[in-house]
Amino acid sequence: MARVRMRDVAEHAGVSVRTVSNVVNGYSHVSPDTRSKVQRSLDELGYRMDYLARGLRSGRTGFIALAVPFVAEPYFAELAEAVIRAAGRRDITVLIESTAGDSEVERRILEGGLTNVADGVLLSALTLPASDIATKKPDFPLVMLGEHSVGDQFPRVGIDNVEAARTAVEHLLGQGCRRIVALGRNGSENGRQRTEGYERAMSAARVRRVNWMVVPVEDWTRDQGYAAVRELLEGDGPLPDAIFAFNDALAVGALRALDASGVRVPEDVAVAGIDAIQESAYTHPPLTSIAPDLDVIAERALALLEEQMQSPNAPEQSPPAEVPREESAAPAIVEDTPFRLVIRDSSAWSPKTP
Amino acid sequence: MARVRMRDVAEHAGVSVRTVSNVVNGYSHVSPDTRSKVQRSLDELGYRMDYLARGLRSGRTGFIALAVPFVAEPYFAELAEAVIRAAGRRDITVLIESTAGDSEVERRILEGGLTNVADGVLLSALTLPASDIATKKPDFPLVMLGEHSVGDQFPRVGIDNVEAARTAVEHLLGQGCRRIVALGRNGSENGRQRTEGYERAMSAARVRRVNWMVVPVEDWTRDQGYAAVRELLEGDGPLPDAIFAFNDALAVGALRALDASGVRVPEDVAVAGIDAIQESAYTHPPLTSIAPDLDVIAERALALLEEQMQSPNAPEQSPPAEVPREESAAPAIVEDTPFRLVIRDSSAWSPKTP
DNA sequence: ACAGGACCTTGCAACGATGCAAAAGATCAC
DNA sequence: GTGATCTTTTGCATCGTTGCAAGGTCCTGT
Structure with missing residues (x-):
């Protein structure tokens, strides 16, 4: 059974490809009649969207990338889990990338190595030297997690x-x-x-x-x-x-x-x-x-990311900058998220159970 | 700075788009002269491949998906790390997906929910009932990790x-x-x-x-x-x-x-x-x-996956099956990987340090 | 001098979806 | 009945890349 495309569904339902697309995307001006007919074909043939193709055309893939130094470090694993939960609530799929704590990899990500495949990037940088951070100005949605970068020219979310x-x-x-x-x-x-x-x-x-x-x-x-x-x-x-x-x-x-x-x-x-x-x-x-x-961190980070993804970004047609654009950028967004002190036996004399 | 495409590089270097593609992909019949000229433009403009577009056209994305129940469970996190290492050696990027131990999600993956974006799938199924496994026959490269599925009609890698x-x-x-x-x-x-x-x-x-x-x-x-x-x-x-x-x-x-x-x-x-x-x-x-x-598991799993990715798969043009094709499938591939017993103090009286 | 290769480069179409805008059909006021 | 308006459906071009196959150019052997 080869891949089922919109064209196949369209033929099966006797409508145009565009109409199938409209149904799939929940476009409002579709007659109930057509909609159910298409839906039936969709189900019958077992159609599944090709996210690559959609992403190519529309610029949105529905993925975000989360880059952490080591997946197997418990903190990062738990952070990833929180991000996955938060993304799931938004119908976003998370692609996890491991930088192996390698500043070269981190640099590559800052330069946009993941932007084709992801709509936005969450980066938990470990080693990235300040110099790199300072000079780069990514042209894609990016939120830093957990690390106070020196320049703080990227939005950052994490505890103080x-x-x-x-x-x-x-x-x-x-x-x-x-x-x-x-x-x-x-x-x-x-x-x-x-x-x-x-x-x-x-x-x-x-x-x-x-x-x-x-x-x-x-x-x-x-x-x-x-x-x-x-x-x-x-x-x-x-x-x-x-x-x-x-x-x-x-x-x-x-x-x-x-x-x-x-x-x-x-x-x-x-x-x-x-x-x-x-x-x-x-x-x-x-x-x-x-x-x-972690849930707050993930939630806020995704909110900031979505903000950036929605803003037109206007990379080319920005009106001739009045100010010479040198470091006149928007004020840094730094969100400090709450934390609690959890007191257990290792520091106290009142025994507690987990 | 808008996205740099091959077309931009081609114009900058004064060659055709196809030639740029040839250089990028290391095609052998390119004159050293042209190659270096293109390479210079590539660097100068900061070209980065759009993997989506390539994947759309060529059918290969360079990604594989790893689906595990919970990223934050140490075993799965460490397994993921091993897979990432093994994939890195092959220039493959790993996309990690969390199934949340939800059999619905696992079923969706078996039905191909990740195939558009990944060339192959490694699935560490937790809850998948035998009935589901038994009836499905995926049309994409898939290797099961760790779980002896009852039917064992998918390749599986893991310990006994x-x-x-x-x-x-x-x-x-x-x-x-x-x-x-x-x-x-x-x-x-x-x-x-x-x-x-x-x-x-x-x-x-x-x-x-x-x-x-x-x-x-x-x-x-x-x-x-x-x-x-x-x-x-x-x-x-x-x-x-x-x-x-x-x-x-x-x-x-x-x-x-x-x-x-x-x-x-x-x-x-x-x-x-x-x-x-x-x-x-x-x-x-x-x-x-x-x-x-884990390194052996990851290595073997990737090898099996690559095997499947290379085989033409021939889903449509397979010659009229001599045998009625009912369960006459190839014998199950089940790779039992080695394990060691690590004896520490919890079971022995000869103290050891980590 | 010329056929036959080897080498290098290129144009065109296509992958599967959506943006755009227009066409077709329905509805309504006058 | 006619134009205006709104709803529903459609065709075409296009996103950035590679497959395919052909078009050049330059050797090489005879």
């Missing part, structure tokens, strides 16, 4: 990383901890911001600088968290009384290392993370974490 | 679930466990097979039937594993001495429930799972599990 980190550290301070390790600084902007949140909280609590401690890692993964804490424990410095991990994956690794060394959590060392991935409710002990509202 | 389960249970038996609970039966074929593996192992070890125990769940998720074990512990029956969870997510939930109740693992109850998701190396204690080789 500084505030999130500060909230977590404040909580640990509130539990009486003072020697708090910040685990996870790396080259990323995100890492910088979470470091800043840590410093602000420590500073505000007047913790002596000698007790500050920032431990670098390469990636925000379980094994890096494990290795870093392992090293920390083997060192000869005094033990910290808390670990603030920049994400839950690091925290999971940290918990494992502490457990393996017989360090009690939270009695000896309290632990908190960021992301509140599902896994974090099942660690030993369950992990205190900052929970971004 | 019966053997995998048997291996895990044999290991627990080898540790001296006898009252082993199988955790995770549900309506799925996969669940049936893992139950069978459990039963075979128990039977072979001559464990008295009164000690067999199969606990049903709805989904193979952490919370279901937690709830089921919680219930088990609250019941008045004697405690099991081991839990064999049908996947690691269930095992993670089980471990948490045991931990919360103060049951020691593995001293009181040993635990083993299937999948060996990354998370399983970081549980308390680290989880013994069956590790399928």
Whole structure:
């Protein structure tokens, strides 16, 4: 059975191809009679739209692309799930692309590598250096997820990383901890911001600088968290009384290392993370974490994307710019979405179940 | 800057559109002179292929679709990552679709809902009832992942679930466990097979039937594993001495429930799972599990898919079938891929680190 | 000098759908 | 009955690319 095209349906129903198209697209001026006749043929032949062909002609594919560094990282997987849910409510299909944390791939996406196949792009950039972001000005709908890009010339949706980190550290301070390790600084902007949140909280609590401690890692993964804490424990410095991990994956690794060394959590060392991935409710002990509202992030990101997709964009016929157009662009859209502090046993003494 | 088309490049370089196409596609009979001239224009104008248009004309999009029940389930996320890696080696882009475990969506995919946009489909079906699978005969390249479908008329790649389960249970038996609970039966074929593996192992070890125990769940998720074990512990029956969870997510939930109740693992109850998701190396204690080789699965699946994509398929002009074509189809291709038993502390007394 | 190739380049039509605008038919006021 | 208006249906061109096959040009061997 070869592919059924509109032409086939048209012949079967005895109408023109255009009329079939009208029925399929719910055009209003079609007589009920014709509509049902066509619909019957449609069903009978099992017609399915060729989205490629439609996309070619109409410029709309019905797809959006979501680019994340690693699909298998729980946070990104859960984010993807939220985006898929939100897109489903809008009859949009999500195409997920993995950048493998490669800045080359991220650059290619910024330059439009996915625009032919997707109407818009959600990019969760990991490594993209500020310089690249600053110079590019994409001519297609794009929304950045989660990362405060320096220039902020693209719309961005995500939690305020500084505030999130500060909230977590404040909580640990509130539990009486003072020697708090910040685990996870790396080259990323995100890492910088979470470091800043840590410093602000420590500073505000007047913790002596000698007790500050920032431990670098390469990636925000379980094994890096494990290795870093392992090293920390083997060192000869005094033990910290808390670990603030920049994400839950690091925290999971940290918990494992502490457990393996017989360090009690939270009695000896309290632990908190960021992301509140599902896994974090099942660690030993369950992990205190900052929970971004992924559904809100996805919803807002899609709304912003749709806004851009609807605006004519007017790339060519824009009237001669009055202002020389140098950085006179619209003010950056930066949406900070809400987050919650989820307190679990890893930082508190009132046991809870997942 | 509007979209740059081949026509624009052709004009800029002073050649025909077709020649540009030839250069872009690496056609061999192009003079070095022309090639470099075109290449220069290509770069200068920043040309990017419109994959939609190419796909429309040539029938090849360069995409394959991977449909999994839930992107956020670690096993599927890791599987997706493996598929993406394998596809990357072949210059294929993977489009990930989430079926949300909805058999309606799975059916739609089997009927070809993704064929316009993808050259082939990898489907990891969860709920698809045998009846549906049995009656459909897709006219596009399709490979099933992981699930032994009853009819097995589609190529399938994955571990032998019966053997995998048997291996895990044999290991627990080898540790001296006898009252082993199988955790995770549900309506799925996969669940049936893992139950069978459990039963075979128990039977072979001559464990008295009164000690067999199969606990049903709805989904193979952490919370279901937690709830089921919680219930088990609250019941008045004697405690099991081991839990064999049908996947690691269930095992993670089980471990948490045991931990919360103060049951020691593995001293009181040993635990083993299937999948060996990354998370399983970081549980308390680290989880013994069956590790399928995801890279092999992905690699073999793509190879089978490419085989189908290359074969002409000849759906219409096939010579009048000598045999009435009823179920005389080619023998099922079922590739069982290797797996390993990864022994960690949850079932053994020789401590290991992740 | 010329047929036969090999090499390079090109024009045309087509993939399956929709934008556009006009044609055909129906309805109504006067 | 006639034009005006509204509804319903249609034909044609077109989106950006590649398949096909032909048209050149330049060797090569005889």
